[in-house]
Amino acid sequence: MTGVPGIHIHDPFTLIAKNRATFFARTHARARADRRAAAFPFLHPMSRHTWVRTCAFLWGAVVFMPVGLNYAGAIFLIIAMLAGGPLPERLDRLRTHPLRWPIAAFLLWTLAVLAFGPRYPGTPVELGHGLRIATTMVLPILLSDEEAAWGLRGFFAGALLALTVMLLTCAFGLPDLPLWHNLTTMKGNKSINDALLFALLGASAATWALALPRTTPKRLAWLAAAFAATLGCAVIVTLALPSRTSLIALFVAVLGACVHQWRLRLRALAVSLCVVMIAAGGLISQAPSAQEKFKLGVQEIEAAQAGAVSEGSWVVRFYMYRETSRMMIERPWAGWGVGSWTSEWHRRAPSLLHDYNMPHNDFLWMGSQTGVPGLLALALVFATGLGMAWRRADLAGRLAFVAMLVLLVATSVNSANRDAAIGLSLPWIVFLYLRRAHGASPALAGDRPAGDPVRR
DSSP states (O other), X not given: OOOSTTOOOSOHHHHHHHHHHXXXXXXXXXXXXXXXXXXXXXXXXXXXXXHHHHHHHHHHHTTTSOHHHHHHHHHHHHHHHHHHOOHHHHHHHHHTOTTHHHHHHHHHHHHHHHHHSOOOTTHHHHHHHHHHHHHHHHHHHHSOXXXXXXXXXXXXXXXXXXXXXXHHHHHXXXXXXXXXXXXXXXXXXXXXXXXXXXXXXHHHHHHHHHTOOTTSTTHHHHHHHHHHHHHHHHHIIIIISOOHHHHHHHHHHHHHHHHHHSTTOHHHHHHHHHHHHHHHHHHHHTOHHHHHHHXXXXXXXXXXXXXXXXXXXXXXXXXXXXXXXXXXXXXXXXOSOTTOHHHHHHHHSOGGGTTOOSOSOHHXXXXXXXXXXXXXXXXXXXXXXXXXXXXXXXXXXXXXXXXXXXXXXXXXXXXXXXXXXXXXXXXXXXXXXXXXXXHOOHHHHOSOOTTOXXXX
């Protein structure tokens, strides 16, 4: 029997049977899918999307908490992405993102040095840190606009919770639990991380206030609230969690916000810079402890230059930067190998300072272990991120620019990427800011100039 071209059916009853078989097969498949959805509702496509959004929020909410919770947040987000799809869409975001090549260069050069360079006892640990750094940079890029927004909402919620804990501890003396110990006691890099996050929060509040349109209802009230938040964060990093790095980062970030906003209006830029510097000087003048810390730092550098050895913060940095620079100069092309810094430091450093395992400067860390190309690869990540934020002349770009400046300061005077206590929190939030700047909606852009396209 001749039928439709391309279909060879010799019996009409065979065609009917095949149609019935197809119908029942599809019916059974739908029934099985419905039974799976009823038994495992978390695997439903809409639920999987919600899972990614929820995991991004939770990781943002625990950035002030111990590093183990941040590792858990990263792992849960990766699992949710793998289970929640659509993976091709996420990979397309990475393939079209300006940071894809700098991050790839950072990762591939590290692996090349690992493959052809020597091995050290610290090689597995340092390789793990390199992979974690690249993963932390890539994860925000894979998120959708909405998912990235939920990650930042988690950060703001976590900051509010952290501030509440600090206030309740001061007022009523909460029990000193490990969950918030580093928020109430300045101890270690986790406390420095929390101070840096408060610096970022304060700079973000000031940036938002500076961009507030004049036609905004109750504008003065909003301005007062935003600048009060900035002042409160400055007080936190000066008194509650005293950190010179965070105070410098806050000051540099607010200056950067002014430059970004008024780069084409030089008179307004000059006035804003003067106001910021006067405000910063007034804050420091009212905080003798901050003045003493900076004076102590200068004295420590002078003592270190004279040959003194102590565990003073800037004394340690003086020797670290000097010896690490020498490592890089001696082997500029491929460095001493992944995991080499600690072994070389023990060979070169004064015996009193042997207990350190990182140089408190991630550029020098990369330069000593993987040579100048490794240092340049990390620097290219920052240059590309700053360039992306600078080219976008609206609030979304300005917030990303401010966030990148905070991370740049922290990376230059501390191990903001290599140390997991900071590297699983601050870079995650900063790259969320950058993700929003690359694909922000007009609602976030706020003051987007006419004709400035929204990049997705």
